[in-house]
Amino acid sequence: MSDERSTDPDPAADGVTFPALGLRPELVQALTALGYEEPTPIQQEAIPPLVAGRDLLGQAATGTGKTAAFALPVLQRLPAHRTDRAPVAIVLVPTRELAIQVSEALHRYGREIGARVLPVYGGAPIVRQLKGLQSGVDVVVATPGRALDLLQRGSLHLGDVATVVLDEADEMLDMGFAEDLEAILDETPETRQTVLFSATMPRRLDALARRHLDDPVRITIAREKAASGESPRVRQTAYVVPRAAKAAALGRVLDIEAPTAAIVFCRTREEVDTLTETLNGRGYRAEALHGGMSQEQRDRVMGRLRGGTADLLVATDVAARGLDIEQLTHVVNYDVPSAPESYVHRIGRVGRAGREGVAITLAEPREHRMLKTIEKVAGAPITVEKVPTVADLRARRLELTRAALRESLLEDDLERFRAVVETLTDEFDLFEVALAAVKLAHEAGGGTDDDEELPQVTFRPDSGGRPDARGSRGAAPRGGRPAGGPGARLFVGLGREAGIRPGDLVGAITGETGLTGRDIGAIEIHQRFALVEVPEPAADEVVRALRATMIKGRKATVRRDR
Incomplete structure (x- = not known):
């Protein structure tokens, strides 16, 4: 025993x-x-x-x-x-x-x-x-x-x-x-x-x-x-956000939190690429990391993150597994993870060796039950907060401006600017000169006031016990339609003769794409080939991923079924 x-x-x-x-x-x-x-x-x-x-x-x-x-x-x-x-x-x-x-x-x-x-x-x-x-x-x-x-x-x-x-x-x-x-x-x-x-x-x-x-x-x-005899201090927070407002809400939260370095987890490669482009367009220094990138590309991305030339890593679970980033302060779930264990692994990347960390989840109104399941598995409460308002954002930006000015007053050599101030005080009050300087510093730091209010929503009530919460990594019933909507059927040129089982295909697809077992529909294993149903939007990605990997140690012909 x-x-x-x-x-x-x-x-x-x-x-x-x-x-x-x-x-x-x-x-x-x-x-x-x-x-x-x-x-x-x-x-x-x-x-x-x-x-x-x-x-x-x-x-x-x-x-x-x-x-x-x-x-x-x-x-x-x-x-x-x-x-x-x-x-x-x-x-x-x-x-x-x-x-x-x-x-x-x-x-x-x-x-x-x-x-x-x-x-x-x-x-x-x-x-x-x-x-x-x-x-x-x-x-x-x-x-x-x-x-x-x-x-x-x-x-x-x-x-x-x-x-x-x-x-x-x-x-x-x-x-x-x-x-x-x-x-x-x-x-x-x-x-x-x-x-x-x-x-x-x-x-x-x-x-x-x-x-x-x-x-x-x-x-x-x-x-x-867990670490060094000290309690990891991970603040776990969720914001309820409609899908259409997620990118804007993420930017708002990042502005409020001001992370030193953060990983933003997405479900699919396409979502990683799209969100990375959106964040860079909003002025963040974001890098993408997913299974569609070569190892050389991944190494360059990690070098930029560790070197401080990037501060946001947008990644799929598969690409981010095993990463250890010392300066990481925030983990963001752009979607509620489809399995509680994924959440546990993700938040384990912050709050290490006694350092403070923050775990943020953007949840859609229908995902209340899934979040509750994750709370039970993680063994810690997840505080649900309102998306920061424009007033919250302005207050935070002013706070950052004040902190930057204070640091400059304490540490910088300001003597070379004295002549500018003295010249202006001949014409204006000293306090007004200071106000104008603060305004310029604030606007230079991105402190504009042109933001729009984001919709404030709450979780929908549980609806008759429908299984909205996906509490395990198990695959969908093998006779059903994939959870991602209309399905596309793919041909895989390996079957029973090669020892292929449904679990091998599920493992290969979930390991190389952002899909979960629940996203995969009917699987048919024949003597020399197999047919698998996946969500139509992800079909081409799955074909590319399976062509580039090995299934039970063998390369397979993969295409849409005719």
């Missing part, structure tokens, strides 16, 4: 240190050099059983310090300056960005013991990754698709693996990697240690854990005490 622990301890209060967790001196030295003083709750709870070789099932949100929680025990069990070529540990993650992040962490922690860490992921030259495996590696950090590709090529050998880590396992299942994970785990020894971390614990993930984990220690870390 597995151990179960649910905790939100304060490590500082207990005086727990990294040496007390039984870590080897080289690792403690590396942590000290990096400025780590004490373990977070997930590290305090997870490291001792992992060092002891136990399997572990951990539920913890983004930002809890779980990377170090599994990375340090992996390195603890690694012989110093090992020379064998085959890896002894593999870490599976959902995205390229997270693979790089985890790989960098393992490299920093394991530098003193000469740990050889290799990230392998799609969207990068496979030749370089093949050379890295041939040269010898201790820990492989991989996305499931690329790991399976390397296994099938005979280049990745997992016979010596002692530890397997599934990080953000729920995300990997949502992206359609269930069968890939099973295939990879089958290639590892039965005696391995298996570690699974997830922000949420859906039923199918629990089933995966029961199949592959042996008497695991179960740990649940409350998000309220």
Whole structure:
């Protein structure tokens, strides 16, 4: 029977240190050099059983310090300056960005013991990754698709693996990697240690854990005490907005909030591109990020955001998974997420390490019940507020002008402007000169008064128990019409002969587009082909996305059904 622990301890209060967790001196030295003083709750709870070789099932949100929680025990069990070529540990993650992040962490922690860490992921030259495996590696950090590709090529050998880590396992299942994970785990020894971390614990993930984990220690870390012993302070707010007024309402809210950096989540690539263009037209520095962009384009976008030349990232869930942006202060849901777990993942990107964060959702009047479902899953109230009025906006702009003037008075060298003021005071009162200067500063900062009032609406009453709330990621009934309206039927040139199942098509479509399982209609699997119904407006996008990806490791002919 597995151990179960649910905790939100304060490590500082207990005086727990990294040496007390039984870590080897080289690792403690590396942590000290990096400025780590004490373990977070997930590290305090997870490291001792992992060092002891136990399997572990951990539920913890983004930002809890779980990377170090599994990375340090992996390195603890690694012989110093090992020379064998085959890896002894593999870490599976959902995205390229997270693979790089985890790989960098393992490299920093394991530098003193000469740990050889290799990230392998799609969207990068496979030749370089093949050379890295041939040269010898201790820990492989991989996305499931690329790991399976390397296994099938005979280049990745997992016979010596002692530890397997599934990080953000729920995300990997949502992206359609269930069968890939099973295939990879089958290639590892039965005696391995298996570690699974997830922000949420859906039923199918629990089933995966029961199949592959042996008497695991179960740990649940409350998000309220997630990072560095400090409470993440995430203010969660929703505004009720008619769809036609959403772009204007978003601009109004951004003006009021004045984020340092923000991610705005949209459902589809088309919505991302349209909204990015609209926001740039309104004077914001916005960048788009979605699955239709090449990896080089994505890297450039992230470089501009991290470098401060952009302050808004408009993205789909798929493109933004695994991103870690230190200066991020706001997350905006342009639409209410179709699954509560998506909301949990999104807001986990702010309020990290004790920093303040804001999560904003633009909800349509009919989405009251969905928002209530999200509140229950997130375990925190979402305050519903009115869209800021023109008066609110003017007051906020004046406040920003006053703050900028105060900062200038405190810090700037103003002496060179004295002659201008003295000349004007010969003709005007000093107070009037100051008023004119404030007016010019205010207008230069965008403080014009030509805004129009936006409609103030409220949620519609629940209508006879109709299922407006889409409380799970489950697909629509396979015999029904897609939720997005009139459907288009697509031909996919793979069928039962290739082992294709409805879940494979749902996973491929939701993983590469902004559609959810509920948006997909009837699916027919024939011997050599399949037919799938999707919303007509998204049909061409789905065709392009499926042509550019692999379904169960194979390329497929995809077109509209004739």
